[in-house]
Amino acid sequence: MALWGGRFQGPSSALFQLFNDSLPVDYRLFQQDVEGSIAWADAIASVGILSADECQRLKQALNELLTEVGEDGNAIIASGAEDIHSFVEQRLIAKVGDLGKKLHTGRSRNDQVATDLKLWCKATVAELQHKLHALVGALLALCERELDAVMPGYTHLQRAQPVTFGHWCLAYVEMFERDLSRLNDALKRLDTCPLGSGALAGTAYAIDRQKLALSLGFNGPTLNSLDAVSDRDHVVELCSAASLSMLHLSRMAEDLIFFNSGEAAFIELADNVTSGSSLMPQKKNPDALELIRGKTGRVYGNLMGILTTMKALPLAYNKDMQEDKEGLFDTLDSWGICLDMAALVLEGLKVNRGNALTAAQQGYANATELADYLVAKGMPFREAHHVVGELVVKAIGLGLPLEQLPLELLQQSASVIQDDVFPHLSIEACLGKRDVLGGTAINRVQAALKVKQGD
Numbered sequence: 209m210a211l212w213g214g215r216f217q218g219p220s221s222a223l224f225q226l227f228n229d230s231l232p233v234d235y236r237l238f239q240q241d242v243e244g245s246i247a248w249a250d251a252i253a254s255v256g257i258l259s260a261d262e263c264q265r266l267k268q269a270l271n272e273l274l275t276e277v278g279e280d281g282n283a284i285i286a287s288g289a290e291d292i293h294s295f296v297e298q299r300l301i302a303k304v305g306d307l308g309k310k311l312h313t314g315r316s317r318n319d320q321v322a323t324d325l326k327l328w329c330k331a332t333v334a335e336l337q338h339k340l341h342a343l344v345g346a347l348l349a350l351c352e353r354e355l356d357a358v359m360p361g362y363t364h365l366q367r368a369q370p371v372t373f374g375h376w377c378l379a380y381v382e383m384f385e386r387d388l389s390r391l392n393d394a395l396k397r398l399d400t401c402p403l404g405s406g407a408l409a410g411t412a413y414a415i416d417r418q419k420l421a422l423s424l425g426f427n428g429p430t431l432n433s434l435d436a437v438s439d440r441d442h443v444v445e446l447c448s449a450a451s452l453s454m455l456h457l458s459r460m461a462e463d464l465i466f467f468n469s470g471e472a473a474f475i476e477l478a479d480n481v482t483s484g485s486s487l488m489p490q491k492k493n494p495d496a497l498e499l500i501r502g503k504t505g506r507v508y509g510n511l512m513g514i515l516t517t518m519k520a521l522p523l524a525y526n527k528d529m530q531e532d533k534e535g536l537f538d539t540l541d542s543w544g545i546c547l548d549m550a551a552l553v554l555e556g557l558k559v560n561r562g563n564a565l566t567a568a569q570q571g572y573a574n575a576t577e578l579a580d581y582l583v584a585k586g587m588p589f590r591e592a593h594h595v596v597g598e599l600v601v602k603a604i605g606l607g608l609p610l611e612q613l614p615l616e617l618l619q620q621s622a623s624v625i626q627d628d629v630f631p632h633l634s635i636e637a638c639l640g641k642r643d644v645l646g647g648t649a650i651n652r653v654q655a656a657l658k659v660k661q662g663d
């Protein structure tokens with residue numbers, strides 16, 4: 209039976225029920241709905257709506273319900289209730305009879321759902337923080353293993369300058385640490401309790417909302433009832449934080465898919481995160497990484513979905529807002545599993561140091577070094593850039609790397625070049641010169657890793 213039957217003379221159509229009911233989605237708020245209900249029982253007992261004994265009986269029945277139902281989402285859905293709030297209330301009434309009918313005094317599903325969802329968000333954010341930390345840990349471990357492996361760094365997907373593999377790892381550590389700080393930031397803003405806001409105007413009972421908020425583990429109560437029941441900023445913020453983090457995950461996935469390709473072959477992915485082809489026996493496909501890249505699309509879609517649902521909604525609650533949960537749940541589920549999967553991929557990843565080094569030595573990645581050498585000999589950088597450009601053309605013509613060009617040929621382009629030029633063109637020299645805060649020199653990467661490991 210619906211919670212609101214009295215005003216109606218005819219039943220809802222089956223289609224309307226199917227369309228309107230949110231239980232198949234919001235059953236996930238069961239635990240939070242019970243928690244909120246227990247706190248609400250205390251709140252209304254404090255203003256005399258429930259006697260101490262009634263309050264005790266209600267809370268006991270709610271706690272029993274928690275253990276009876278547990279994690280069994282299917283059982284909740286099978287009840288056919290309209291939503292999770294109706295489910296909990298119906299089960300409570302079935303347990304304690306008329307007393308159960310008192311619990312909703314002064315409360316609305318509008319402040320109830322807003323509270324449940326914020327409680328759920330807080331619990332889920334804690335899990336995501338944990339997963340982000342674990343991913344950062346996997347990157348740091350990989351950095352430590354492969355710190356001084358050398359590979360080409362790219363711009364425009366053209367070989368640009370050599371970098372160390374450890375440096376690449378720490379680039380993503382920076383990104384995921386920013387994701388963590390965004391999550392922490394969103395958490396601060398969502399940590400306010402809407403309960404006691406009633407349907408929209410505030411509850412008519414003189415409850416202590418500060419105490420109620422603290423009892424539910426919130427930082428404090430919301431301060432405006434109209435806003436409290438219709439605010440879904442936190443859903444948008446979490447979808448946005450997830451989208452940005454998925455952006456980072458998808459870039460990392462794409463880098464690794466390329467590094468793992470036959471063309472690059474800088475790394476090899478472990479068997480436990482790859483799959484084969486039904487036709488081509490030689491294939492070992494980077495499915496885990498492709499799915500991370502692919503799931504990024506639906507996470508962005510959910511962000512656009514909630515922004516568009518909330519756009520131009522009049523105050524206060526509107527049923528449109530029931531659409532907030534499906535996308536949020538899907539977003540945080542997808543983000544969470546991608547974080548776990550990325551960590552697993554990194555754990556089993558092997559670097560083919562030889563291939564990566566050979567690639568770094570090709571493609572004239574030391575051209576900047578030659579220009580810098582000319583600068584040290586007194587040539588203005590712009591002129592040096594031009595001279596080296598011409599030398600690269602000559603080298604390509606001869607099929608040689610810069611360091612194998614004969615000295616005479618180098619001198620034809622710039623007479624200041626002496627045979628002290630060659631040590632400047634080695635990979636070690638290229639890396640060693642990036643000895644600046646944030647640079648790829650091995651000692652800098654070691655120092656950066658130490659700092660991160662100490663965090």
Ligand code: ARG
Binds near residue numbers: 318321530
């Ligand atoms: N299932 C609803 C939701 O998720 C709960 C709030 C319903 N409130 C109402 N006045 N119909 O938004």
